[in-house]
Amino acid sequence: MSEDLLQLYPATGTRALEGLYLGHDLQARPGRDGVFVYSNFITSLDGRIALPGPGRNSHQVPPAIANRRDWRLFQELAAQADLLLTSARFFRQSADAEHQAHLPIGPQADYDDLRAWRVARGLKPQPDIAVFSVSLDIPLPAINHYADRKVFILTGEGADRHRVRRIQDGSHARMLPCGNGTRVDGRRLRTVLREQGYHCVYAIAGPSVLHTLAAGEALDRLYLTTVHKLLGGTRFDTLSWGPVLEPPPALPLRELYLDRAAPPGAGQTLAVYGD
Ligand SMILES: NC(=O)c1ccc[n+]([C@@H]2O[C@H](COP(=O)([O-])OP(=O)(O)OC[C@H]3O[C@@H](n4cnc5c(N)ncnc54)[C@H](OP(=O)(O)O)[C@@H]3O)[C@@H](O)[C@H]2O)c1
Numbered sequence: 001m002s003e004d005l006l007q008l009y010p011a012t013g014t015r016a017l018e019g020l021y022l023g024h025d026l027q028a029r030p031g032r033d034g035v036f037v038y039s040n041f042i043t044s045l046d047g048r049i050a051l052p053g054p055g056r057n058s059h060q061v062p063p064a065i066a067n068r069r070d071w072r073l074f075q076e077l078a079a080q081a082d083l084l085l086t087s088a089r090f091f092r093q094s095a096d097a098e099h100q101a102h103l104p105i106g107p108q109a110d111y112d113d114l115r116a117w118r119v120a121r122g123l124k125p126q127p128d129i130a131v132f133s134v135s136l137d138i139p140l141p142a143i144n145h146y147a148d149r150k151v152f153i154l155t156g157e158g159a160d161r162h163r164v165r166r167i168q169d170g171s172h173a174r175m176l177p178c179g180n181g182t183r184v185d186g187r188r189l190r191t192v193l194r195e196q197g198y199h200c201v202y203a204i205a206g207p208s209v210l211h212t213l214a215a216g217e218a219l220d221r222l223y224l225t226t227v228h229k230l231l232g233g234t235r236f237d238t239l240s241w242g243p244v245l246e247p248p249p250a251l252p253l254r255e256l257y258l259d260r261a262a263p264p265g266a267g268q269t270l271a272v273y274g275d
C-alpha cells in the first residue's frame with residue numbers, strides 16, 4: 001500500500017493512503033442536528049456498483065473494480081462509525097454464504113490498528129448495526145452472528161406483526177419503526193437515530209437505502225471511488241434507485257485524489273462530496 005496518492009483538489013501534493021479517511025475525524029463533526037450520516041461507494045466509469053455474480057442472480061461488487069486500497073478506506077470510515085446502516089439483502093446473502101464480507105471492522109490483522117484506534121478513543125470495539133427492511137425477511141442466524149453488537153431493524157409502522165414477533169422472539173434485534181407505511185422514511189430517520197444516542201452513522205447498504213437517505217435530506221457526505229474501467233452489462237446496480245429526486249440534492253466536491261496504484265493499469269479517483 002506504499003504508493004502515495006496525488007491530491008488534486010484542493011491541490012496540495014501527495015498523501016499517504018493509510019490514514020487518509022481516518023484523518024477526516026468524523027467523530028469531531030457536529031452534524032446539522034447532532035447526527036452525521038455518510039456513505040461510501042465504489043463504481044466503474046460507466047456507473048456500475050454491482051453486477052450479477054457468476055452463475056447466480058444476486059448481485060455483487062464486481063471483482064474487476066474491488067481492490068484492497070479502496071477496502072482499506074472503507075474500513076477507515078467504518079472505524080469512525082457509532083452505527084452502520086445496512087440492508088436485509090446483506091443478511092439474506094450472508095445466510096446463503098454469498099456475502100462478500102463480514103460487516104466492518106474486519107477481523108483481519110490489516111485492521112488491528114483501526115480496532116485499537118476505536119478503543120483509544122473510548123468507542124465500542126465495533127459499531128452497532130441497523131438493518132433496513134420492508135419485508136422483514138431476515139435470517140435469524142445472520143442477526144445472531146452479531147450477538148456482540150446492538151442490532152436494530154429499521155422498518156415502517158405498518159410492518160407485518162408476525163414477522164416482527166419472529167425477529168423479536170428469535171434474536172437480540174430491536175425494531176425501530178421509522179415511517180408511516182412499511183418503508184423507512186429518511187426524514188424521520190435522523191430523529192430516531194439521535195434519540196437512540198447515535199452521532200456518526202455510516203450507510204454501507206446500496207441504491208435504495210442511498211435513495212431513501214437522499215430523498216429525506218438525510219445524507220451529509222458521500223465518499224465515492226471511481227475505478228477507471230468500463231464494465232458494460234445490462235443488469236447492474238448503480239448508486240441510487242427510486243423516484244426522481246426533486247429537487248436533486250447537491251453534494252459539492254470537498255476533496256479529490258488520484259490513486260495510480262490500484263487497480264493495476266487503470267487507477268482510481270477518490271472523491272469526497274458534501275459537508
Ligand atoms: N459498489 C459499492 O460500493 C456497493 C455498495 C453497497 C452495495 N453494493 C451492492 O449493491 C447491491 C444492492 O445492495 P443492497 O441490496 O444492500 O442495497 P439496497 O437497494 O440499498 O437495499 C435493498 C434492501 O434494503 C431494504 N430497503 C431499502 N430501502 C428501504 C426503505 N426505505 N425502507 C425499508 N427497507 C428498505 C429492502 O429490504 P427488504 O427486501 O427486506 O424489504 C431492500 O430489499 C448489492 O449487490 C451490493 O453488493 C455495492
